[in-house]
Amino acid sequence: xxxxxxxxxxxxxxxxxxxxxxxxxxxxxxxxxxxxxxxxxxxxxxxxxxxxxxxxxxxxxxxxxxxxxxxxxxxxxxxxxxxxxxxxxxxxxxxxxxxxxxxxxxxxxxxxxxxxxxxxxxxxxxxxxxxxxxxxxxxxxxxxxxxxxxxxxxxxxxxxxxxxxxxxxxxxxxxxxxxxxxxxxxxxxxxxxxxxxxxxxxxxxxxxxxxxxxxxxxxxxxxxxxxxxxxxxxxxxxxxxxxxxxxxxxxxxxxxxxxxxxxxxxxxxxxxxxxxxxxxxxxxxxxxxxxxxxxxxxxxxxxxxxxxxxxxxxxxxxxxxxxxxxxxxxxxxxxxxxxxxxxxxxxxxxxxxxxxxxxxxxxxxxxxxxxxxxxxxxxxxxxxxxxxxxxxxxxxxxxxxxxxxxxxxxxxxxxxxxxxxxxxxxxxxxxxxxxxxxxxxxxxxxxxxxxxxxxxxxxxxx
Numbered sequence: 001x002x003x004x005x006x007x008x009x010x011x012x013x014x015x016x017x018x019x020x021x022x023x024x025x026x027x028x029x030x031x032x033x034x035x036x037x038x039x040x041x042x043x044x045x046x047x048x049x050x051x052x053x054x055x056x057x058x059x060x061x062x063x064x065x066x067x068x069x070x071x072x073x074x075x076x077x078x079x080x081x082x083x084x085x086x087x088x089x090x091x092x093x094x095x096x097x098x099x100x101x102x103x104x105x106x107x108x109x110x111x112x113x114x115x116x117x118x119x120x121x122x123x124x125x126x127x128x129x130x131x132x133x134x135x136x137x138x139x140x141x142x143x144x145x146x147x148x149x150x151x152x153x154x155x156x157x158x159x160x161x162x163x164x165x166x167x168x169x170x171x172x173x174x175x176x177x178x179x180x181x182x183x184x185x186x187x188x189x190x191x192x193x194x195x196x197x198x199x200x201x202x203x204x205x206x207x208x209x210x211x212x213x214x215x216x217x218x219x220x221x222x223x224x225x226x227x228x229x230x231x232x233x234x235x236x237x238x239x240x241x242x243x244x245x246x247x248x249x250x251x252x253x254x255x256x257x258x259x260x261x262x263x264x265x266x267x268x269x270x271x272x273x274x275x276x277x278x279x280x281x282x283x284x285x286x287x288x289x290x291x292x293x294x295x296x297x298x299x300x301x302x303x304x305x306x307x308x309x310x311x312x313x314x315x316x317x318x319x320x321x322x323x324x325x326x327x328x329x330x331x332x333x334x335x336x337x338x339x340x341x342x343x344x345x346x347x348x349x350x351x352x353x354x355x356x357x358x359x360x361x362x363x364x365x366x367x368x369x370x371x372x373x374x375x376x377x378x379x380x381x382x383x384x385x386x387x388x389x390x391x392x393x394x395x396x397x398x399x400x401x402x403x404x405x406x407x408x409x410x411x412x413x414x415x416x417x418x419x420x421x422x423x424x425x426x427x428x429x430x431x432x433x434x435x436x437x438x439x440x441x442x443x444x445x446x447x448x449x450x451x452x453x454x455x456x457x458x459x460x461x462x
Contacts, residue, residue, distance in 0.1 A: 004162040004186045009075040009306035009341035010296065018162045021186050026194075029183050033125045033152045034200040036180030041122045041150040045100035048148055052099075054175035056092035059085055059136070062171070066136060068297065069164050074132050075306035075341060077299035080259060087421070088140040094423035095444065099148035102444040105453075113457035120448040122150030123202035123226070127195050129216065131207045132158035132308050133262045139168055141427065142205045142228075143182060145443035151202075154183045156192055160309060192216075197223050203447045206230070207264075210387075210432050217435075228436030228446050230264065230428060232361045233389030236382035237267030237418070238404060240375065240395035245276050248394065249283035253367065255418035257291075257345060260305050261365035262312075264433075265390040265412070265419055268362055270369045271378050277371045281349060284367050285331045288345040293337070306341035307364055313343040316364040323348060323357035334366070359386055375400075379407045389429035392418050411437075 004018035021029070040048070059066065067081030076084070095102075108116040128142045135157065143153050157165035169184040185191075195201050196219045203226040206216045213231040220227035237255070242248035255267045272280045294303025307313045313336045320334045333346030345365040351358050362368060372378045382391065390412040395401035401415045411429035414420055426440035436446050 003188065004159050006073055006163055007160060007309065008072055009309055012310045012340050015072070016163065018186055020188055021191065023191075026185065026187065026191055029154065029180075029185060030125065030195065030198065030200055032180035033154055033183055034180075036178050037122070037124050037152045040147075040152055040178065040181060043150070045103060045148070048150070049096035049099060051172075051175055051177050051181070052092045052096040052144060052148060055171055055177070056089045056096070058171045058174055059088050059092070062167075066164070066167060069167055070135050070161070071296035073161050073163055074135065074308040075296050076259060077294070077296045077303075077305050079299045084134055084137045087137045087423075091137075091140040091423045091439070092144045095144045095148040098441075099145075099444065102441050103149060103448070108452075115455040115457065117453040117455075119451045119453050120149065120445070121451050123447050123449060124151060125201045126151045126153050126447050127192065127201055127204045128153055128155040129192060129204065129206040129208065129212070130155060130157045130161075132161045133259060133264075135161045135164040136168065138207050141438045141443070142207070145438070146205075146447050147181065149444045149448050151447050152181050152183075154185055154195065154201075156185050156187045162186060193219055196220055196225060201225065203227065205436075205438075205446075213432075213434060226447060228428075228438065229434035230436075230438060231387075231389075231432060231434040232363075233264045233266075233387045233429060233433050234268045234359070234361050234385045235265055235387075235389055235410070236385070236391040236408060237270045238378045238382060238391075238393045238408075239270065239272045239276070239280065240378070240393065240400060240404065241273060241397070242276055242280075242394070243396065245279045246283050248276075249280050250287065251394075251418065252280075253284055253287045256367050257304065257365055260307055260343075261345075262308060262363055267392065267418060268366075268368055269381070269385075270367060271372055271381050272369060273378070274371050274373045277369075281331065281347065281369055284347045284369065288332045288347050288367065291345050293342050304342070304345050304365060307343050308341065310336070310339075310341045312364070313341040316343055316362065316366065319357065319360060319362060320346065320348065320366070323351055323355075326355040326357050327352045328357060353381075353384070358384075361387070375404050379404060382408050386432040387429065388431040389433035390414070390419060392416075 006016040063085040067078040172182040205228040207230040213229040328351040331347040333344035388410045392414040393401040393405040426437045426442045428437040
């Protein structure tokens with residue numbers, strides 16, 4: 001089996017295979033990227049913005065084709081794929097519109113007679129290692145700010161997303177980007193290690209699993225290279241009260257089932273007050289039970305879609321089996337059906353505190369629910385995690401929700417909304433959820449040299 005392949009998760013059939021890049025091809029690609037950087041770094045922000053706007057326009061124009069590609073590769077319903085393209089268009093335009101402001105020199109007041117300036121200078125070739133769950137959005141989050149800052153990028157996409165990976169590179173080519181500005185590489189792990197250790201590469205960004213993050217961080221640290229890591233999460237979703245429990249459960253469920261539950265910021269741990277817990281769980285079970293298999297190319301309300309691969313679905317079944325052995329209860333779902341990667345949406349409760357399953361990430365359509373009796377207990381459960389990516393606190397008393405949210409240890413926390421989205425909002429976590437930030441003004445600060453530039457004045461001390 002070729003390492004890079006299109007394996008339709010609806011049928012589990014391999015439809016297309018791709019060869020890995022050779023060592024000679026990789027060297028040529030890196031050499032081209034390095035040479036392109038020398039010219040790209042000299043471009044004005046306005047010139048860089050022109051390319052990014054063309055990329056955004058082409059994503060918009062090709063949205064139907066792009067959505068079909070990822071439906072076929074990793075099972076995303078085309079309406080959700082269309083929404084993903086919306087995010088990509090927004091991100092590229094956002095950095096095109098704001099890059100000059102974010103990258104501008106900043107004068108630092110001093111009393112030494114001279115002029116002190118902090119400059120943001122691009123670093124060079126930046127390697128991106130990207131995941132399969134948001135094949136376009138994740139790339140945009142990494143590439144748009146890095147390119148606007150004056151860097152060039154080489155992208156290793158997920159092994160099951162080669163067609164979308166090629167589509168992105170073709171968009172850059174069609175936008176008139178210089179060859180080497182954005183390079184797709186069908187590389188293996190050893191080749192990524194080689195790139196990280198090459199002096200022409202100045203940084204690496206990974207979105208992926210905790211294990212992959214530890215490996216990349218170790219290699220980057222050994223090579224003294226900057227890295228940004230966006231890893232897993234077991235985001236807490238605290239429900240403090242509700243006078244409309246069916247609606248509250250539906251809101252929580254809609255967040256959890258998005259992208260078939262395969263999102264780092266899914267509400268993977270629903271923490272619910274005991275006075276509404278039983279009804280809340282009953283409503284989740286009712287909703288999950290009503291779902292039937294759907295076709296990603298023809299999405300409908302009340303349908304669930306295949307996970308990214310048969311292996312991913314079977315691994316999730318095994319995770320649930322272990323949780324039950326540890327004492328948990330599955331109320332509905334949790335089975336793989338047919339030959340593809342369809343996994344019936346599940347609701348699980350009573351996972352014992354301190355068990356292995358309690359600390360694991362269930363990356364799929366699994367609503368994991370915990371009963372608590374006080375705000376303090378809710379906060380304790382929320383923070384009892386190795387991860388710290390996002391989370392939300394829901395209450396009809398906004399002040400109560402804000403009070404609890406203030407105590408949750410995450411990179412992102414929300415009050416009375418499952419998750420806020422937008423190119424202007426910084427994204428990232430703490431603890432085992434990674435380090436660094438993407439999006440917003442902070443996104444352009446990651447892969448730059450913040451250089452102190454000092455010009456002596458007439459009375460500056462020698």
